[in-house]
Amino acid sequence: MPQWWKEEIVYQIYPKSFQDSNHDGIGDIQGIIQKLDYLKDLGVTMLWICPIYCSPMDDNGYDIADYYQIHPDFGSMEDVDELIVKAKERDIKIIMDLVINHTSDEHAWFQEALKNPDSPYRQYYIFKEGQDNQPPTNWRSVFSGSVWEKVPHEDNMYYFHSFSKKQPDLNWENPQMREDIYRMINWWLDKGIAGFRVDAINFIKKDQSWQNGPVDGADGLSSCFEFTRNQPGIEVFFKELREKTFDIHHCMTVAEAVGVPYDQLSIFIGQDGCFSMMFDFNYSHIDITEHEEWFPLQNWTMQEYKEKLFLSQKEIFKTGWCGTFLENHDMQRSLNRLIRNPQERTPKAAKALGQMFMFLKGTPFIYQGEEIGTINNHRLSIHDFDDLNSHAQYRRALQEGYSEEEALDFVNRRSRDNTRSPMSWNSQLYAGFSDVQPWLTNNEYYQDINVAKQVNDPDSVLSYYKQMIALRQNPLYHQTLVYGDFISLESEEYVIAYMRQDDQQTILCIQNLQNKETHFPLSSKAQVLLSNDQVNIQNQQLKLSPYQATILLIE
Incomplete structure (x- = not known):
């Protein structure tokens, strides 16, 4: 079976913030349809649409109340059908976000489970009795606080949530629940979508011993990751999931799976893995702790980042395939994450970062606004943030003894609102996203950084x-840039250099990620394929200006 998904260029859309078509300040499906020609012109071949399902929006759609209905803010199922058809007319495929570790607490299954302890739906979730007037375990949820929430009107009964208390985890130990999930997945694939990005999928297996963990915070709790993520036995669920859904449709799937050790990759990707590819966060999360805390600041170096990036490329392709990315809806902007000096977060630097990631081995994923070099907002108060996790991280930082000023700084650096602010289409009021006040404040730099200002600027x-x-799509180089080997090259700390190589040719990718000139040795003649600055080669030395990025075909 051809692995067609290796050749895609994917663009991630956060629908709430992409384009508002009906004047309510909220992006929608018709807004995406309006921008399909822009996306076609950009060159992308696939769109990943973040959740648009019916939801109370506690976690901006990642808390699904009905998998078969569209949230009215986004439109209707007819709009989805139209999007699929009109995207296909432009040779663009659609993948949806699949959230099956948890539902909303407003899902009919959970509502029935709360109403009736004897209902079969009680077994669709994880309910346990407390111990000594305490929750069943001392585990901390990803969004802070206990993973256990007291069930109203029942003595000593709790339900489990890895994330928000409004996101109860599904009980994957229950075969009937799994069958209902598979039915829903196949329903969506039958509609004609090309596949899914699969959310938090490595959480679906829990440690069934339900033991307390070592206290690791001032809140007296223990991170849940050791008990809820990448647990032994998850491969059994993965095998069944793949056989009963993905394999039937030969679809593309990409797993969001944080913290997967490289020696466990084979259950996720490769011949026996569940998914077409996965995202590797081992290098992208270099700025946060192993428990995904945004504090304290991590004193990483560019050398460490480069080593993690190169290790990822080495290990992933021993087993399978990956999706490569600079940004997504759960991170800050890459210019802020990877370039510490604000004065150096320039268009030239954005091109260098983009090139560094675009030609790695793997399927590239571009996040909306990344292609124009968007940078973070700076918010003056915690009350200016919408993101659930930003508020949780702020509270945790205060609990751990940081000042309000320090806690706000952590949140400004890493908040998910940084990538969720509305897309900047032009310099008019509300940045062309809407003609009314948007649901989240526009990026403060939209008058300088927007599509209209850049679209005709070579x-x-x-x-x-x-x-x-x-x-990447050029037939002369496509085979090498998609399927060729990745070969890392030794260089000084702030130069990231690698080759893509096959039997036909060698392509050299060099990025100077610092504000000073340097040189890179060349062992043979080279032809310039792309560069963000004038290319200067003398005496077999490539002179690199600050933040220069260059791609050479080695002759």
């Missing part, structure tokens, strides 16, 4: 992204 970040995509 030197813009947007134009460079188009050139990078065109180069």
Whole structure:
């Protein structure tokens, strides 16, 4: 079976913030349809649509109340059908977000489970009795506080949630629940979507011993990760999930699976793995702790980042395939994460970061706004944040003894609102996203960083992204840039250099991620394929200006 998904260029859309078509300040499906020609012109071949299902929006749609209905803020199922058809007319495929570790507490299954302890739906979730007037375990949820929430009107009964208390975890030990989930997955695939990005999928197996963990915070709790993520036996669920859904439709799947040890990759990807590919967060999460806390600041170096990036490329492709990315809806902007000096977060630097990631081995995923070099907002108060996890991290930082000023700084650096603010289409009021006040404040730099300002500028970040995509898709280089080996090269700390190589040719990718000139040795003649600055080669030395990124075909 051809693994067609290796050749895609994916663009991630956060629908609430992409384009508002009906003047309510909230992005919607018709807004995406309006921008399909923009996406076609960019060169992408697939869209990943973040959740648009019926939801109370406690976690912006990752708390699903009905998998078969569309939230009215986004439109209707007819709009989804139209999106699939009109995208296909432009040779663009659609993948949806699949959230099956948990539902909303407003899902009919959970509501029935609460109403009737004898209902079969009680077994669709995880309910346990407390111990000594305490919750069953001392585990801390991902969004802070206990993973256990007291069940109203019942003595000593709790339900389990890895994330928000409004996101109760499904009980994957229950075969009937699994069958209902598989039915829903196949229903969506039958509609004509190309597959799924699969949310938090490595949480579906829990440690069934339900033991307390070592206290690791001032709140007296223990991180749940050791008991809820990447647990032995998850591969049994994965095998059944794949056989009963994904394999039937030959679809594309990409797993969000944080913290997977490289020696466990084979249950996720490769011949026996459940998914077409996965995201590797081992290098992208270099700025946060192993328990995904945004505090204290992590004093990582570019050398450490480079080593983690190269190790990821080495280990992933021993087993299977990955999706490569700079940004997503759960992170801050990459210019802020990877370039510490605010004065150096320039269009040239954005091109260098984009090139560094675009030509790695794997299927590239571009996040909305990344292609124009968007940078973080700076918010003055915790009350300016919408993101559930930003408020949770702020509270945790205060509990751990940080000041309000320090806690706010942590949140400003890492908040998920940084990538969720509305897309900047032009310099008009509300950035062309809407003609009314948006649900979340526009990016404060939208008058300088927007699509309209860049679309006809051959030197813009947007134009460079188009050139990078065109180069990857160029028949002369496509085979090498998609399927060729990844070979890391030794260089000074702030230069990230690697080759893509097959039997036909060698392509050298060099990025100077610092604000000073340097040189890179070349062992043979080279032809320039792409560069964000004038290329200067003398005496077999490539002179690199600050933040220069260059791609060479080695002759």
